Amino acid sequence: MGDLVENREWYVAAYCPEGVPTSDHLKLRTVSLSLASDSIPDNHLAVETLLLSVDPFLRGTITGTVEGLFISQFQLDQVLTTFAVVRVIRSKDSKYSVGDLLLNGYGLVAEYSIVPSSHIIRKIDTSNGISLSDYLGSLGVPGFAAWLGIEVLGDPKPGSNVFISAASGAVGMNAGQLAKIRGCRVIGSTGSDDKVNLIKEQFGYDDGFNYNTESDFDAALSKYFPDGIDVYLDNVGGKMLEAVLNHVNMNARIPLCGMISQYNKVWTERDGVRNLLNMVGKEVRMEGFMIKSYLHRFGDFVKDMEGYLQEGKIKPKSKINIGIESFLESLNSIFSSSNIGKVVVQVKT
Structure with missing residues (x-):
């Protein structure tokens, strides 16, 4: 991979106080992003996004007001963030290596990004038989x-x-x-x-x-x-x-x-x-x-849920939409009766 990539990302173009958001509110743009080593600060990672989590709470982050909702808002022109499964491309943190698969708690809704390693929730073990999409669903x-x-x-x-x-x-x-x-x-x-x-x-x-x-x-x-x-x-x-x-x-x-x-x-x-x-x-x-408010219980949750998944006591179901361009449609599908299970956008494989 070259040091400079053309990176597609979803950003807030206008607030949406009511109704479902449209392409007037959330837009997809392409920007150039340097992944060169000297562009990555210490304790940061250059990552490519594999999967993006699409959750109902995102709707509340683009109303332009917290009145009656009590949730922080994205700023205009800001790139959306959500939970994401990412792969490390370059690392400036000794805890993470190129090729590691990670769960990012503040993943940019973008194909590539440079992220603080403090945003990483956990490494993903691909040997345990749990699918990557389940880290955004039953384990997310x-x-x-x-x-x-x-x-x-x-x-x-x-x-x-x-x-x-x-x-x-x-x-x-x-x-x-x-x-x-x-x-x-x-x-x-x-x-x-x-x-x-x-x-x-x-x-x-x-x-x-x-x-x-x-x-x-x-x-x-x-x-x-x-x-x-x-x-x-x-x-x-x-x-x-x-x-x-x-x-x-x-x-x-x-x-x-x-x-x-x-x-x-x-x-x-x-x-x-x-x-x-x-x-x-x-x-x-x-x-x-x-x-x-309950992040101190996350380890207990992971222990329980991983066990249930591996024992077949929890049966997950995901709807995986292909391509970062499907993010807006995926978000709106949550608010219709058409959706079943966990909605995930697959950005890269």
Whole structure:
């Protein structure tokens, strides 16, 4: 590889306060990047991107405001960052060698980059039988969020009734399987009949329902949870969260992982929840969480999840889109019923 490369990268051209982002908001450009040794500072790495993680939280980083969302924003003209699997091209850090495969916690959405080695989360061992895409899914942000929601915050006991929304998505598919490992009865909601079959047949859910055909969420939850809900991992918010609060048991726990049904709305137009009073009498604990606050548990998570993957107790599913040019389309697919599992962009092989 030469010292100078033509590098394609996605950047923020304009903020998108509501709706799905378009090519007016996120643009792909080509810039020249020097990978020469004297262009790499000490304790930095020149890397090529193999895989990019596409996650719902990215939507909140380009609204242009933190009002009602509490998430830091990318600046205009700034290159997006996400979790990425990268390969080392040149190294100015003795801990890493040319050819190493790494999980980068602040990977530029670009074909090549020069990154501080402090951004590297871990080396990837290709001999353990785990696919590279799973390091962005079950072993990445979605898997960690699912593990925190179930293992740490939800903490369901065997036999508990667990409900998971967006059950066929990157977080939901892992959360349901983790709850089943704990011996729970697990029900999921998802956006099509095919996905309902998927979560039952591939991810081991006891049952599920299609939120697009169940017009009355309250009635659906009465049907699927005649004995009430002990743990609800909320990925969607809005009307589903409100319905759940009519069916919670005493001391139920509701970890708030995300609210994808609300991300494309300005905060004043988001669905309100009118029955929070139910939390008082049932002594319910509802708690939002961000994975950055639990990084001290990442090692525990990796140990658990790697074991589950190798034992076949967790069955991952990824949708891999080819080419960095597919990043915007991949991001928007998360907000439609078309998406199943973890969305990944394959930049290079």
